[in-house]
Amino acid sequence: MRRKITENHIFGRVIAVLMLCALLAVIVPFSVFAGQFTSTVNLLDVRKNASGDGFTWANKTKTLTLTDFTVNTGDRYGLRIPHGATVVLVGTNTINASYAALEVQGDVYFRGEGTLILNGGEIGFINSTNMDDKKVIFESGNYVITAGENGIVSEYATWSQTGGKIEVTAAKNAAYGRDLRLMGGSFKANAPVHATNKLTVNHTSLDINAASAALVADKTLSVNNVKLSSGGTKLTEYKGENSILTSPMAKKQTTSRLFELIGNKNVPVFVDYVIFAVAIGAVVAIIVVPKVLKKKKLREAIAKYEAEEKARAEEKKRGAK
Known part of the structure; x- marks a missing residue:
């Protein structure tokens, strides 16, 4: 009887452990081994705050913070990020996957002072949206992308780099x-x-050495506000060279710096000059004008005193006669 109770007790524990494992598989849809994820980290359908080894997701602000985050998987994707997300990079983050290391959907912004290393069997980074009104912006951070075919792919959404450092090694296109x-x-x-x-190439530093034309635009190519060179030779315009170097020219300020401080970037720069002129006028009115008036009154008082003294002296002289 006692043996039967013990066997039932052990059997119950085994069932409980199996149920717990099944529950964890549902709650955490990715595998972790020795501090790194070994399957796809899929955040496309996340609806609440979430965190794991090296990442936190703030659902209210849709902010994904990666801190020394690592995915090393044979799955198709390493990390999948939803529309509207802002990714903040901290430390060194590495993602390896068989097809695309990082997939995003819709509008996504990347910033931070950290590094993101992407290694994809075919693609390093891909925006898989099919809507052309979406955008991805790399605002800051360091990116090292290695891909079997294309480093960066964004067939519909606009892809932009406005800051940071990107280095791509790819067999076909660095960006497509x-x-x-x-x-x-x-x-x-x-x-x-x-x-x-x-x-569009504008106010940026490029260093591209390709087997074919470094810059390709099927419809429109715009290269502005950069100094161009190829193979050590300065260029006045880009004409399909395989190797190209650019350095940004000094930016001409076209919008108000004062209004930029309060978040308004649409006010023309001449407004700053108007405000400056008004400020100078106010300083003159408050400080200079009173001093001028004071000196004028002092001169008038001295002149009046001297005139009175002269009159008294003349009157005294007449009285003496």
Whole structure:
């Protein structure tokens, strides 16, 4: 009887452990081994705050913070991020996957002072949306992307770099998409940047050494506010060179710096001059004008005193006669 009770007790514990494992598999839809994820970390359907080894997701602000985050998987994707997310990079983060290391959907913004290393069997970074009104912006941070075919893919959404440092090693294209905008920071690659619609290069540092034309735009290529060179030779315009270096020219301020401080970037720069002129006028009115008036009154008082003294002296002289 006692043996039967013991066997039932052990059997019950085994069932409880199995149920707990099943529950954890539902709650945590990815595997973790020795501080790194070994399957896809999928945040596309997350609806509440979440965290794991190296990441936190704040659902209210849709902010994903990666801190020394690592995925090393044979799955198709390493990390999947939903529309509307802001990714903040801290430390060194590494993602390896068989197809695409990092997939995003819709509008996503990347910033922070950390590093993101992406290694994809075919693609390093991909925006898989099919809507052309979406955008991805790399605002700051360091990115090292290695891919079997294309480093960055954004077939519909606009992809932009406005800051930070990006280095791409890819067999086909460093970046491939509809509208690509290199508008700040530095971009280094061993393969072309290919836009199927428009490619914009503006105030940015490029270092591209490709087997074919470094910059490709099927419709519109815009290169502005940069100094161009290829193979040590200065260029006045880009004409399909395989190797290209650019350095940003000094930016001309076109909007009000004062209003930028309060978040308004649409006020023209001449408003600053108007405000400055008004401020100078106010200083003159408050400080200079009273001093001038005071000196004038003092001069008038001295002149009056001297006139009175002269009159008294003349009157005294007449009285003496």
